[in-house]
Amino acid sequence: MLGNFTYCNPTKLYFGKDAMRGLDEELPKYGKSVLLVYGGGSIKKNGIYDSVVQMLKKHGKTVAEDGGVMPNPTTDKLAEGCERARRAEPDLILAVGGGSVCDYAKALSVSVYCGDDPWEKFYRRWEEPDGRIIPVGCVLTMVGTGSEMNGGSVITNPAQNMKIGHVFGEEVFPKFSVLDPEYTFSVPRYQMVAGFFDIMSHILEQYFSGTDDNTSDYVMEGLLRSLIYSARIAVKDPTDYEARSNIMWTATWALNTFVAMGKDTDWEVHMLGHAVSAHTDATHGMTLAAVSPAYYRLILPYGLAKFRRYAVNVWGVDPAGKTDEQVALEGLAAMEAWMRSLGLVMRLSELGVTRDMLEGIADSTLINETGYKVLTRADVLAILERSL
Amino acid sequence: MLGNFTYCNPTKLYFGKDAMRGLDEELPKYGKSVLLVYGGGSIKKNGIYDSVVQMLKKHGKTVAEDGGVMPNPTTDKLAEGCERARRAEPDLILAVGGGSVCDYAKALSVSVYCGDDPWEKFYRRWEEPDGRIIPVGCVLTMVGTGSEMNGGSVITNPAQNMKIGHVFGEEVFPKFSVLDPEYTFSVPRYQMVAGFFDIMSHILEQYFSGTDDNTSDYVMEGLLRSLIYSARIAVKDPTDYEARSNIMWTATWALNTFVAMGKDTDWEVHMLGHAVSAHTDATHGMTLAAVSPAYYRLILPYGLAKFRRYAVNVWGVDPAGKTDEQVALEGLAAMEAWMRSLGLVMRLSELGVTRDMLEGIADSTLINETGYKVLTRADVLAILERSL
Numbered sequence: 175m176l177g178n179f180t181y182c183n184p185t186k187l188y189f190g191k192d193a194m195r196g197l198d199e200e201l202p203k204y205g206k207s208v209l210l211v212y213g214g215g216s217i218k219k220n221g222i223y224d225s226v227v228q229m230l231k232k233h234g235k236t237v238a239e240d241g242g243v244m245p246n247p248t249t250d251k252l253a254e255g256c257e258r259a260r261r262a263e264p265d266l267i268l269a270v271g272g273g274s275v276c277d278y279a280k281a282l283s284v285s286v287y288c289g290d291d292p293w294e295k296f297y298r299r300w301e302e303p304d305g306r307i308i309p310v311g312c313v314l315t316m317v318g319t320g321s322e323m324n325g326g327s328v329i330t331n332p333a334q335n336m337k338i339g340h341v342f343g344e345e346v347f348p349k350f351s352v353l354d355p356e357y358t359f360s361v362p363r364y365q366m367v368a369g370f371f372d373i374m375s376h377i378l379e380q381y382f383s384g385t386d387d388n389t390s391d392y393v394m395e396g397l398l399r400s401l402i403y404s405a406r407i408a409v410k411d412p413t414d415y416e417a418r419s420n421i422m423w424t425a426t427w428a429l430n431t432f433v434a435m436g437k438d439t440d441w442e443v444h445m446l447g448h449a450v451s452a453h454t455d456a457t458h459g460m461t462l463a464a465v466s467p468a469y470y471r472l473i474l475p476y477g478l479a480k481f482r483r484y485a486v487n488v489w490g491v492d493p494a495g496k497t498d499e500q501v502a503l504e505g506l507a508a509m510e511a512w513m514r515s516l517g518l519v520m521r522l523s524e525l526g527v528t529r530d531m532l533e534g535i536a537d538s539t540l541i542n543e544t545g546y547k548v549l550t551r552a553d554v555l556a557i558l559e560r561s562l
Numbered sequence: 563m564l565g566n567f568t569y570c571n572p573t574k575l576y577f578g579k580d581a582m583r584g585l586d587e588e589l590p591k592y593g594k595s596v597l598l599v600y601g602g603g604s605i606k607k608n609g610i611y612d613s614v615v616q617m618l619k620k621h622g623k624t625v626a627e628d629g630g631v632m633p634n635p636t637t638d639k640l641a642e643g644c645e646r647a648r649r650a651e652p653d654l655i656l657a658v659g660g661g662s663v664c665d666y667a668k669a670l671s672v673s674v675y676c677g678d679d680p681w682e683k684f685y686r687r688w689e690e691p692d693g694r695i696i697p698v699g700c701v702l703t704m705v706g707t708g709s710e711m712n713g714g715s716v717i718t719n720p721a722q723n724m725k726i727g728h729v730f731g732e733e734v735f736p737k738f739s740v741l742d743p744e745y746t747f748s749v750p751r752y753q754m755v756a757g758f759f760d761i762m763s764h765i766l767e768q769y770f771s772g773t774d775d776n777t778s779d780y781v782m783e784g785l786l787r788s789l790i791y792s793a794r795i796a797v798k799d800p801t802d803y804e805a806r807s808n809i810m811w812t813a814t815w816a817l818n819t820f821v822a823m824g825k826d827t828d829w830e831v832h833m834l835g836h837a838v839s840a841h842t843d844a845t846h847g848m849t850l851a852a853v854s855p856a857y858y859r860l861i862l863p864y865g866l867a868k869f870r871r872y873a874v875n876v877w878g879v880d881p882a883g884k885t886d887e888q889v890a891l892e893g894l895a896a897m898e899a900w901m902r903s904l905g906l907v908m909r910l911s912e913l914g915v916t917r918d919m920l921e922g923i924a925d926s927t928l929i930n931e932t933g934y935k936v937l938t939r940a941d942v943l944a945i946l947e948r949s950l
Contacts, residue, residue: 176743176807178578183571189824190566355564389788389808389815396784400777419564420777423824427777436577436811 176436193354201233205265238262247278273319280327318369320429322351337448355419368459384438440545449538456525463518468560477546564824581742589621593653626650635666661707668715706757708817710739725836743807756847772826828933837926844913851906856948865934
């Protein structure tokens with residue numbers, strides 16, 4: 175049953191080969207000072223940095239830069255960025271990069287004038303912003319997180335071995351995002367396929383929860399089939415525009431709040447993955463891939479009907495003459511075969527996890543009271559061990 | 563391939579059993595004067611009018627009323643409404659009703675201060691609004707048109723025997739819509755199932771166009787399956803909240819521009835249906851149902867691969883050992899069986915159309931240069947004759 179909810183997503187998306195027109199349209203709406211946020215510098219090699227700076231100059235902006243945002247943005251980096259932003263007093267924060275850069279830009283947007291420790295306020299106490307929020311715009315260069323059209327922002331505190339996400343309200347959503355699929359062509363294969371699984375996980379963690387026939391369940395089956403189909407093409411030819419553009423669009427809709435409306439969601443795989451990243455700094459999507467098979471096999475008996483439906487509707491498993499459990503397991507086997515064919519990391523050991531780290535990772539794993547089974551600490555350890 | 567596009571949908575939706583909370587939240591954002599727009603008065607019988615008026619009083623609004631909006635709102639009604647609105651000078655137009663009332667409210671919102679003949683300007687010349695636009699809010703009481711979250715507005719000119727829609731930009735979208743599935747329970751069965759087919763047609767007219775594997779095609783298959791499933795339940799028990807709420811949500815997403823992004827669309831069935839309505843004043847969804855079987859059978863050879871895909875992915879037709887055409891036709895047969903099971907009108911003669919009216923209806927049918935086949939006048943006549 176569709177529960178009661180409020181839906182509003184005001185982010186404006188400029189999509190396609192000429193998506194940079196969006197920056198041209200949007201920049202006049204903001205004041206003179208822009209803080210340009212980006213990652214490790216790949217945008218300087220592939221020309222995107224130059225295109226953005228040229229556009230900023232065209233509109234007469236004063237630009238301050240905050241580069242070097244890491245794949246798992248840290249509390250230290252955030253503190254440094256806040257200092258920088260207080261000096262620059264930006265009218266717009268322009269994030270050019272992937273999900274980490276967008277997440278960091280959103281964290282910055284609420285933290286600069288929050289008058290508190292942002293980690294404690296937003297990520298530990300999950301309070302809402304009550305100070306001035308600086309508007310954020312995005313130019314996306316990597317696909318997966320969906321951060322371009324939502325209020326999600328994940329920050330890592332290395333001292334505490336914690337990686338935590340806050341889902342902010344619509345006032346923190348990017349005002350606009352520029353989505354040019356060709357901007358993602360130069361992403362290394364490892365990061366590209368990690369992004370594909372991040373999308374998969376976003377959909378699955380909203381799908382494997384609840385027992386109704388919600389419209390979203392049907393929509394998610396469509397998104398999954400589109401992703402599975404296009405990923406098979408993209409992994410063979412990363413410059414296939416049709417495949418990459420459909421994946422980019424699927425990623426946005428997998429996590430822009432639409433499919434979550436009125437239904438239960440889970441997110442335990444992300445909790446496990448965040449804990450692994452907090453201890454290893456491993457690539458987000460790969461941490462999800464490494465723990466997913468063991469996680470889903472563990473919760474399967476508690477959501478058998480949905481796992482059976484997944485097998486039939488998404489993977490085309492023929493249920494004739496099979497028990498529900500056989501059908502459900504065939505579905506998971508098909509998913510795992512697809513994962514291997516993409517070259518995803520299937521074991522935590524490939525991410526630098528060793529057996530002696532498992533207790534620590536379990537300590538860092540937040541347990542959601544949602545999904546088909548609320549995990550015990552023993553469940554968490556069992557999943558980690560089976561994923562090793 | 564996903565073409566280039568801009569997506570923005572700022573309408574805020576309040577959904578569920580307590581959706582009227584949305585009016586409570588939204589009314590303070592607007593000035594004192596509200597123009598309350600509604601249809602034939604059913605909202606006075608089912609208590610929705612009282613709830614709305616109570617909420618308007620609570621917020622101290624001055625209310626002018628514009629009732630009697632007909633199922634196919636006319637240019638005369640629009641002229642009368644403009645007069646009324648110029649006297650009331652509303653800060654908000656509040657539409658309480660189904661798609662016709664929402665469509666009319668949007669027409670009013672751009673027409674009151676347009677300084678021109680709105681029919682000529684917006685519906686014949688398809689110009690964009692350049693004058694003041696009055697904000698619109700909706701309380702939805704009938705499901706189907708999707709008007710609650712888009713810029714669509716269809717107006718009928720009886721003197722010209724023309725019914726034409728204008729799709730306005732986001733500045734004309736309702737600012738907010740209140741979607742309480744229980745508000746739709748008292749809709750008569752005929753209107754309820756007509757609405758179901760209106761949803762179906764919105765999806766199909768975006769699906770049966772283009773030859774790519776667009777993400778939207780997969781999403782639309784999901785929306786269709788959800789609709790087919792829930793309509794079977796709702797037609798047996800119109801008070802099944804789960805079914806009605808899922809249908810309400812599907813209707814919104816079938817036509818809020820999302821699934822149209824980056825892909826070709828058709829809309830010829832709506833052109834045929836509008837022509838039938840212009841000559842008969844028949845219920846919109848029923849006009850679509852009556853012409854759809856003949857239309858899709860006529861264009862099937864030009865989009866065979868998609869019709870085959872529709873049969874397999876939406877209707878579960880087993881393609882083994884069959885030609886593509888056999889599979890495709892089995893899909894259409896399954897759709898028609900579903901339509902009959904809902905009690906939809908399957909023949910134009912049931913809507914008061916007689917053979918001598920067909921030439922006139924063909925004259926009123928706008929031909930879109932889209933879809934798998936651009937219709938000739940002979941095609942239009944053939945479809946009308948086969949639908950008689």
